[in-house]
Each structure stands twice: as C-alpha cells, then as structure tokens.
Amino acid sequence: MNISSLHGLPISLWAHARYRTRHLSTRRRSTAFSSHHAATAIERIYVINLDRAQERWTMVNRELSRLRDAAGHPLHTLARRFPAVDARYLKDSPPPEFLEPTYTLAEQLLVDPHPRLDIDDAARATRIDMTPQEIAVALSHIHVWQLIATNDAPYTLILEDDAYVTRTCMSVLEHAWSDIQASSDAGHPVDLLYLSYQETGEEADPRRHRRFLLRCPTGGVWQLSGYVLSQAGARKLLDQLPAHGPIDLWINQQFGHLNVQMTHRPIIEQRPGIASSNSYSVMPVLAKVGAIRREAPQSLQHRPTRDPILVIGEPGTGLSTLAKALSVLGFRCVSDLTTLPADETQALVRGSRRRIFDAYVNIGSLTPREVARIVSANRVRLIMTTMSATAAKPPSPFQEAWDQQRPERRLMLPADDPDPWQTLARFLACDYPTHPWPSQPEQGQRSVATRSQSDASASGHPLAWDTSPWIIQRAGWSGIMPKMSAPQDNALQASQNAAMWHEGTQLEDRHWYLREDTFPSNRALFRPGNATLPPRGPATLTLREEVSKVRDLTGAAIASRPSFTYGAFSARLRAPSGSGLVTGLFLHRNGPRQEIDIEILGQDTTRMLVNVFYNPGIPGTKLEYGYRGTPAVIDLGFDASKEFHHYEIDWQPDCIRWRVDGATVYERVLWDPTPVPDQPLEFNVNLLSSESTEFAGPLEREALPAVLEISSLEARGLPQA
The missing domain is CATH 2.60.120.200 (Jelly Rolls)
Known part of the structure; x- marks a missing residue:
C-alpha cells in the first residue's frame, strides 16, 4: 500500500471523468490478445472475484465485451472468473506453507521509503501481522499463478474485479506489444507487465516517461489490480515462495528474479466509487511510529432506511447479537428494553419520520398486537430470530403480524445460519460487510428508569x-x-x-x-x-x-x-x-x-x-x-x-x-x-x-x-x- 497516495476531491473528480470517458477510445482491438495459440500473445484473462460480489464479475465482463482480440473476437471470450479467497473463511484456518503472514516495517520502507523513518534495527525488529483481507488477496493471486504455471497460454492478463480498461489501454498495448515480442525473440522474454500500478519516489511522475511505451520500474510499485504474467514468470514467482507480507509488497522483492516491465503510465484503473474492502496492516504501525502526522476521519457510508426494522423472537435466539449486527451495518438500533420513550413509540406507530431509531430489537412494549398494528399500517421490515433453521416458524403470538407482512419484507433468521451476514445484507440491500459477525451475550429486556432534568x-x-x-x-x-x-x-x-x-x-x-x-x-x-x-x-x-x-516534541504516557x-x-x-x-x-x-x-x-x-x-x-x-x-x-x-x-x-x-x-x-x-x-x-x-x-x-x-x-x-x- 502506498501511503503517500491521498485521493482528495480533485483527484476523485479526475478519476470519475476518466471512467466516464473510457468508451471514447480510438482503438478497441489489439493483436496483443489472441484466441488462437501464438508464441507471444495474451490468450487468457482471469478475473479474481468474490462469490458474494458476482455483480462485479458482470461489470468486468461487460467492459471486456466491447474490446476485441487479433481475430476480432470479444475479449470476454478469453475471460474466466476465478473465485477469490474470502477473508471471512480464514478465521480458524492456518495459512498454507507458501504464505508467511508477517513482515517487517523495514520491508515496507524498502519499497515505500518515508523521509521521517530509517531502515534501522528497530524497523527490522518491528513485525507486522497481515490482516485477513491481505492474506485472502495474497492467496487469491498465488492460486492464479498456480493455474497459469500449468496451462499452455504464453501470457495471461490478471484483473481484480474492481478494474476497468482505460480509453488508451488497447492503443498502448497494440504499440507496446511489438517491443515485448522483440524482447522475446532476443531471448529476454518479459515475465511481468504492470498495466495498473502506483509508484513510489521521484520516478512516480508519469510525465518523466512520455517518450517510452514500456520501461523498467525504478522504485517501489504498488497494486496488482491489472497485470500480465507469462507462464515462465508464474513459475519463477512460485519458485520464490513462501511469500510473506502483502502480495504487492512481496512481489517487489522478486524483481531481481524477473524481467519486469510497465507501461509508461497506468492503462488499467480501479473503478471510482467502489470502496475497498481491504484492511491495511501497516497503517496502525506507521501511526504509532509517527510517520502519519494528521489523520482524516473515516467516513461511514451509511445507507439510511425510510422503513423501520422490527426484530422479535424468543429469548436465547440471538436478539442482542442481531442488534449489534444491525448497528455495525450503520443502523441506529435500540434493543433489549421493556419499553420505549413515549415520543418514540408514537412516532413508530404513526409511521413518522421523526423517529430517532432505525431498528427496534426485543422491545417488550411492542407486544404481538402492537407489532401487528404497526405492520398493517406502515411500511416496515420484520425480522424474527429462531434457534435453528429446522424450527423456523414464528412464535404463535406473532403469527398474525408475520402473516400480514409481505414475504419480501420479512425475514426468518435462525441462530445457526451458516452465513448470517449474507442473509441479513441481502434482506436489507446492504453491502456484505468485511467485519466479523458479532457474538453478544443476551441482555434480556431491561427496565427503564425515569430521568430527571437535575441529573x-x-x-x-x-x-x-x-x-x-x-x-x-x-x-x-x-x-x-x-x-x-x-x-x-x-x-x-x-x-x-x-x-x-x-x-x-x-x-x-x-x-x-x-x-x-x-x-x-x-x-x-x-x-x-x-x-x-x-x-x-x-x-x-x-x-x-x-x-x-x-x-x-517529546512527551510521556503511562x-x-x-x-x-x-x-x-x-x-x-x-x-x-x-x-x-x-x-x-x-x-x-x-x-x-x-x-x-x-x-x-x-x-x-x-x-x-x-x-x-x-x-x-x-x-x-x-x-x-x-x-x-x-x-x-x-x-x-x-x-x-x-x-x-x-x-x-x-x-x-x-x-x-x-x-x-x-x-x-x-x-x-x-x-x-x-x-x-x-x-x-x-x-x-x-x-x-x-x-x-x-x-x-x-x-x-x-x-x-x-x-x-x-x-x-x-x-x-x-x-x-
């Protein structure tokens, strides 16, 4: 991760403008791609895509369908979806032998030097544990390399599912590929070609390299959202395993074993407006050692709901856990009380937007009759918790409210659901969160005391x-x-x-x-x-x-x-x-x-x-x-x-x-x-x-x-x- 890359408003607007004008490319066909076996051609495209985000695979496929290979065939015919490793399944799984999930601050600084930090003994001794997201990304890329090493395609394009092809991509590749072929004919085949990247250091300015179609990296290179890898290059990377640290960091350390090239500027970009689900392990360490002087507050992408969420269920069915999960999703959730404040109850019953809360979980005053009344008179979402999927039926007092609710606006959530985030996110039309599913002890309904103004x-x-x-x-x-x-x-x-x-x-x-x-x-x-x-x-x-x-300045703390x-x-x-x-x-x-x-x-x-x-x-x-x-x-x-x-x-x-x-x-x-x-x-x-x-x-x-x-x-x- 390049910590010096700060995406402010001007850069964000420029990124959106580039994305919107990507269809205005002068060339949509390139002989760099071929659907027939050739000595030096990109014959396969792998798109790394999570099973729970297949809409991104659809978007990438749509991008590729407007581009053509040497024979005029759409590039999406070369594309194969590769199921990404999902970080949520790594919690109890030890990493495989080919990945060491730690690295040092010194290794980070070798790729991305910081003017205020030295590569000294302290930096070498500072070990950093990769996040589950970083581990999942590394495993996904390594598994793709294993496929490439065993198939017969001379070159393969690897894309992450948030990538898109820029307006100049096919034109640059068309002209640059002749250099790659010439290099191969001269006995120096290119192993790795970066199409999407961020550079560190003074050489990061793309204006320095306008006269080159291809060049060697002169400093650190971040991102693996779009790159071409040869079969030989994949084998060389696999020979250097185990990897350690984030994969785009580790691959910099392998440049001595590979013939690495990059286009004069990035020609594959990450789509703007798509929040990254990655979590960068180096950031807390850089903050502690003082490399970061100011922090921008994290902005929460909260999707407000007009419709209140009512959650009911028998004690012991995960009501308090579900309340915490709704809160993590950004809903303002009140839970586990015998009664609500009177004004809030009135606003809920009347369907008023003056409600304070978005979700109401295990509220005693919301009796079966009151819930049925609210459901019949207002647009609400109704969730019922149960012990298990085999006993998935509403408690008899709430049967009337359940029957009154439209099927698409009600959800039965069993405590033994194998993937409750997926069930809940689909029901509420939310993005699947990267956060762990909470585990919360049941609080039960707590009585509410009157609070005086003299408190x-x-x-x-x-x-x-x-x-x-x-x-x-x-x-x-x-x-x-x-x-x-x-x-x-x-x-x-x-x-x-x-x-x-x-x-x-x-x-x-x-x-x-x-x-x-x-x-x-x-x-x-x-x-x-x-x-x-x-x-x-x-x-x-x-x-x-x-x-x-x-x-x-120096201070002190206990x-x-x-x-x-x-x-x-x-x-x-x-x-x-x-x-x-x-x-x-x-x-x-x-x-x-x-x-x-x-x-x-x-x-x-x-x-x-x-x-x-x-x-x-x-x-x-x-x-x-x-x-x-x-x-x-x-x-x-x-x-x-x-x-x-x-x-x-x-x-x-x-x-x-x-x-x-x-x-x-x-x-x-x-x-x-x-x-x-x-x-x-x-x-x-x-x-x-x-x-x-x-x-x-x-x-x-x-x-x-x-x-x-x-x-x-x-x-x-x-x-x-």
Whole structure:
C-alpha cells in the first residue's frame, strides 16, 4: 500500500471523468490478445472475484465485451472468473506453507521509503501481522499463478474485479506489444507487465516517461489490480515462495528474479466509487511510529432506511447479537428494553419520520398486537430470530403480524445460519460487510428508569460533535436510562483485579508500562525517559522540545497492560498550564474505536473536557469513525494546575459517571448521545500537545518543559486476557 497516495476531491473528480470517458477510445482491438495459440500473445484473462460480489464479475465482463482480440473476437471470450479467497473463511484456518503472514516495517520502507523513518534495527525488529483481507488477496493471486504455471497460454492478463480498461489501454498495448515480442525473440522474454500500478519516489511522475511505451520500474510499485504474467514468470514467482507480507509488497522483492516491465503510465484503473474492502496492516504501525502526522476521519457510508426494522423472537435466539449486527451495518438500533420513550413509540406507530431509531430489537412494549398494528399500517421490515433453521416458524403470538407482512419484507433468521451476514445484507440491500459477525451475550429486556432534568449530565456544556449513525443530535433528548442491575461481578470489587500505583512505590511491570510511540494528532513522541518515578513524591510526565525525525516534541504516557471491561479508573494529579498542552486521563481501543476521556487543556485549567467515542462491533471490527467524538466542557470550580485533585471515570454497562474529588460532576446513559462503550479498553494517562489549535490552542513554547505530576493511579475493573 502506498501511503503517500491521498485521493482528495480533485483527484476523485479526475478519476470519475476518466471512467466516464473510457468508451471514447480510438482503438478497441489489439493483436496483443489472441484466441488462437501464438508464441507471444495474451490468450487468457482471469478475473479474481468474490462469490458474494458476482455483480462485479458482470461489470468486468461487460467492459471486456466491447474490446476485441487479433481475430476480432470479444475479449470476454478469453475471460474466466476465478473465485477469490474470502477473508471471512480464514478465521480458524492456518495459512498454507507458501504464505508467511508477517513482515517487517523495514520491508515496507524498502519499497515505500518515508523521509521521517530509517531502515534501522528497530524497523527490522518491528513485525507486522497481515490482516485477513491481505492474506485472502495474497492467496487469491498465488492460486492464479498456480493455474497459469500449468496451462499452455504464453501470457495471461490478471484483473481484480474492481478494474476497468482505460480509453488508451488497447492503443498502448497494440504499440507496446511489438517491443515485448522483440524482447522475446532476443531471448529476454518479459515475465511481468504492470498495466495498473502506483509508484513510489521521484520516478512516480508519469510525465518523466512520455517518450517510452514500456520501461523498467525504478522504485517501489504498488497494486496488482491489472497485470500480465507469462507462464515462465508464474513459475519463477512460485519458485520464490513462501511469500510473506502483502502480495504487492512481496512481489517487489522478486524483481531481481524477473524481467519486469510497465507501461509508461497506468492503462488499467480501479473503478471510482467502489470502496475497498481491504484492511491495511501497516497503517496502525506507521501511526504509532509517527510517520502519519494528521489523520482524516473515516467516513461511514451509511445507507439510511425510510422503513423501520422490527426484530422479535424468543429469548436465547440471538436478539442482542442481531442488534449489534444491525448497528455495525450503520443502523441506529435500540434493543433489549421493556419499553420505549413515549415520543418514540408514537412516532413508530404513526409511521413518522421523526423517529430517532432505525431498528427496534426485543422491545417488550411492542407486544404481538402492537407489532401487528404497526405492520398493517406502515411500511416496515420484520425480522424474527429462531434457534435453528429446522424450527423456523414464528412464535404463535406473532403469527398474525408475520402473516400480514409481505414475504419480501420479512425475514426468518435462525441462530445457526451458516452465513448470517449474507442473509441479513441481502434482506436489507446492504453491502456484505468485511467485519466479523458479532457474538453478544443476551441482555434480556431491561427496565427503564425515569430521568430527571437535575441529573449531572445537565452540568456540561456540549461542543461540536461528530456526525454518525451512533450519535443522536436531537434537542430535548436525554437518552435512555435502564434501571441499574446488580454489580457486574464481585471481581469489580476485588483488589486482585486492580492495577494500582501510589507515589513512592514501584510501577509494577505486570500492571503498567511506559509508552514509546505516538498517534497522528499528537505533536509529541512519547518516550519513557520523560517519565520519572522518584522514591518520594509524585511521579512526573514531562513534555519538552526535543527534535526527532517524526516530531519536534517529546512527551510521556503511562498505560495499563491489561484492558478492562467496566470499572472505576482514576488518578490523583496536578496538570500543567499553558496553551497547546493536553493532560489526558482516558480509556481507549481501536478496532472498533471506543474511548472515554477526561482531558484538561492547558489554555484553561479551570475546566475539564469529557468525551466519548463509540463505534459498534466486537474486537476486530475495523470501524474507526470519529474525529471530534461527543465532547462536553465541565467547570471544575478550581484551577487544576494549582493543587492535586482526584479524577475518576466510573464506567458501567448502562452509564458513565465522571467524578472529581469523589463528587459526580457529569454522567451519560444509553444513547446520551451514544451507546455506552462495551469493548475492553486500555487505561492511559499522558501529557501531549495537540496538532489541533482549534482544540487546544497554539502551543506556548515558553511553557516548556511542562510537567504533569501524578500521586496515584488506579484501574479497578474486569481485566481481559
């Protein structure tokens, strides 16, 4: 993956324009293709295509049907669909011997050098695990090479199913193929010809190569969405196996064994507007080492639905899991409650678009009679969960509602469905997600308490929020407050499940570590040397001017080794003052991104900022949406830089409470304005400077070095392995 390739609006518009004008080609026939055996000709086309995306195969076939080979036959007669390896089936399957699913940061930098990173011992020691998507792509290409090596076609064109042929493709190939034939006649046959690619380095400018039809790569080359491979080239690649790392990265390392050529500019492109399902393993590593300074917020392609989704079923049939799956798909889903707020019930019954939610799962007040009434009076989608496909019939109380619904607008979803994503995505006309199917314990229907206007949440001053399906922005809305259940487990109270540190004691390695990394919006690189833990007095984290290749500041951070699910997380500290400084006390995870924050901004240490980021899914769900989160400012009533104070996040399944010196100063319940984070989170305390002057103000260099003092840390919750 070429991280320097940023597709902004101008590039996106240009890509769409190129795609729309592809039919205006002056040549639609090329002698490079032949349906009859020839010494040097492309006689076969393989299109790598997922079984669940056969509409893409249809689109590629349609593209090829307008082009002709040497004899005038449509190119689609040469095309064969190759079933791609699906990442969803790789979860429990070890990779084959010919693929090693790890690589190093040094190998990435050899292909795509970064001005701020060195290929040093640290880069060589940094191992990166390929994502399931990268493994699936690699296996698909290797399996195609195995086919090519055993068939009798001298050259084969390999296409990924999101590729299209540009306006100049056939013309360039027609003129370039004579060079390929001449090279073959001279005893130097071309093994690999890139038709679609992205280059790294200075040679990436195509204007440098206008006078050439073909040329050798001079730097790193990314993409394998369109390339020609000879039978001999396929055998050479197979001889070099096992591959390791993303396949377009690994193939660069084989250039010494192959005669590799590329057209003067890409003549096969990826269709614009098609979101890639790939997940790039190198990106989190590059972010941690500081190669990425700014991050663009992930945009969620949410398909809003006009029709509400009603989900009913017997207890134990996967209702809570289905609620999570609907949320992952981008639907705003409320679930597992005895009743809905009155206004929401009225909007649902009346078919009003003033509804807050898209989906309603296991709601007790939606009785069989009420569901039948809603189904008969409104356009809805009805889903019923069952234990198994063999017992796929609606519970008798809901038979009337089921019979009233049109067959195409109702779905029976058994808990033992072998591919529930496919069943659900087809029913809701959604793209098949790359995220894992969730596995959620059944919550049952929770009673809802009345929330008074005097609750602590009223004390906050909201700032600008992100926009996402999982944030409710509605005036007068105050969330849903289930009646608190009994404590999760006695372990929440047990000292052996607490990671604690107090001044003058040792920071235990089994509980805590000092961070040695960063993240894109942090102007500082965390270094353990900036943390001190003296035998007497508080620990200190220092932010100072110290230039490295990736940052011009260094800071410090302490993090818990275990991640926790629910509990109380606190620190007693004194924050530094100064514009641009940020003291953070927070819980965090990625994949999916969830976060609960306390931040004290140095530009005004009489206030603290609280925040929640929420993305749905289980660990491994690559939803990282959110740049601002849902922040609110709390007036402390004192200056946090003058004295030590105790700050605490009390995180429970249905509520988050923020406390200062033991008093609750703010709280949020379900959908106020987000669901409560529910995945294991790591506890952190840090001192940094933000890239965002809008958020933290411009950095006052005079305030450096700045020191955060900490007299105690405590993380008491349910630790995760």
